[in-house]
Amino acid sequence: MTVRAAAKVNLVLSVGGPHPDGMHPLDTVYQAISLYDDVRASPAEEWEVGVTPVGGVDCSGVPLDEGNLAVRAGQLLAAHHGLDRAARLDIDKGIPVAGGLAGGSADAAAALVALDRLWHLRTPDDDLLGLAARLGSDVPFALLGGTAHGGGNGEQVTPLADAGDHWWVVVPDEGGLSTPAVYREYDRLHPDAPTTPPASHALLAALADGDHAALAAALHNDLEGPAVSLRPELGERLALVRAHHEGAVLLSGSGPTVLALSSTHEGATQTRRALLEAGVPVVHVATGPVAGAHVVELVG
Numbered sequence: 001m002t003v004r005a006a007a008k009v010n011l012v013l014s015v016g017g018p019h020p021d022g023m024h025p026l027d028t029v030y031q032a033i034s035l036y037d038d039v040r041a042s043p044a045e046e047w048e049v050g051v052t053p054v055g056g057v058d059c060s061g062v063p064l065d066e067g068n069l070a071v072r073a074g075q076l077l078a079a080h081h082g083l084d085r086a087a088r089l090d091i092d093k094g095i096p097v098a099g100g101l102a103g104g105s106a107d108a109a110a111a112l113v114a115l116d117r118l119w120h121l122r123t124p125d126d127d128l129l130g131l132a133a134r135l136g137s138d139v140p141f142a143l144l145g146g147t148a149h150g151g152g153n154g155e156q157v158t159p160l161a162d163a164g165d166h167w168w169v170v171v172p173d174e175g176g177l178s179t180p181a182v183y184r185e186y187d188r189l190h191p192d193a194p195t196t197p198p199a200s201h202a203l204l205a206a207l208a209d210g211d212h213a214a215l216a217a218a219l220h221n222d223l224e225g226p227a228v229s230l231r232p233e234l235g236e237r238l239a240l241v242r243a244h245h246e247g248a249v250l251l252s253g254s255g256p257t258v259l260a261l262s263s264t265h266e267g268a269t270q271t272r273r274a275l276l277e278a279g280v281p282v283v284h285v286a287t288g289p290v291a292g293a294h295v296v297e298l299v300g
């Protein structure tokens with residue numbers, strides 16, 4: 001049973017001041033893009049994980065034990081049904097690790113769907129979304145895919161109509177960035193941030209109107225400043241991408257992946273070519289929106 005799940009980008013990511021538990025209220029718009037992890041679930045006596053890189057992704061930071069979010073998803077699903085079961089999970093990883101593209105969340109969502117099928121559980125969608133929210137604030141969106149609004153801490157997802165054909169130039173960075181560290185830096189830089197983040201009216205209107213120029217103008221990420229503050233070279237990377245791209249450029253989530261948006265495939269591939277010629281080692285082109293976690297191969 002193989003399930004595919006996509007990377008996410010945040011078209012807008014507005015962050016409010018933290019709750020007492022340290023989590024930050026968000027107003028975000030997610031989009032699933034065509035960089036994928038495939039998770040294959042098979043019967044096993046104990047929990048086992050294998051990870052295979054796809055397209056040169058550095059998988060050295062991916063835990064191969066119960067720290068892997070896919071295993072935690074499987075354990076939570078089994079517990080939800082009162083089952084004492086384990087499985088083997090093989091991950092083909094095409095989503096850069098710790099890049100702000102939510103690859104771990106994609107694997108967790110894929111594992112929930114794959115194990116639900118493998119074990120014939122027929123878990124209701126609302127229960128799967130509830131389990132996903134307990135695994136991480138990005139995981140419910142990884143189940144849903146498409147384009148969606150994220151409220152609460154990011155886990156309260158509402159699908160949005162998006163007839164657009166968006167093309168993303170995805171520029172991964174060599175190292176990863178820790179999401180909690182970037183949120184802590186946000187708190188240091190914005191000690192008086194209001195608890196309620198501003199709503200993304202302009203971006204929602206641009207999506208509803210299918211207005212690419214307005215969409216590009218409304219892209220925004222409150223974590224870009226904190227990420228650059230923690231890693232100043234990232235500012236140079238953003239400037240390099242801006243110098244080679246005619247449209248909007250922003251950081252992906254908590255970074256350090258940099259994104260450039262184009263309305264056409266040709267525009268995106270042109271930017272990719274220019275960045276490779278400028279010496280950037282790895283540049284992907286992806287499209288969005290694409291589907292959430294879905295079965296791609298049944299057990300033969």
Ligand SMILES: C[C@@](CO)(OP(=O)(O)O)[C@H](O)COP(=O)(O)OP(=O)(O)OC[C@H]1O[C@@H](n2ccc(N)nc2=O)[C@H](O)[C@@H]1O
Nearest residue numbers: 022023024100101102136137138153154179180183253254
């Ligand atoms: C920043 C975002 C933007 O979509 O994603 P990435 O760019 O990292 O993929 C998300 O908010 C990350 O979501 P996710 O990676 O699922 O975070 P979680 O596992 O829920 O939380 C990891 C840690 O990030 C911080 N965190 C996360 C979400 C949130 N709304 N407020 C927070 O302060 C907390 O320190 C938390 O312990």
Ligand SMILES: Nc1ncnc2c1ncn2[C@@H]1O[C@H](COP(=O)(O)OP(=O)(O)O)[C@@H](O)[C@H]1O
Nearest residue numbers: 061068069097098099100101102103104105107
């Ligand atoms: N299946 C997984 N894939 C990737 N990382 C994982 C996974 N399970 C746990 N992790 C841990 O989660 C961290 C963040 O991973 P990832 O989801 O790729 O990035 P981000 O949160 O920046 O979007 C990694 O550094 C790794 O330690």
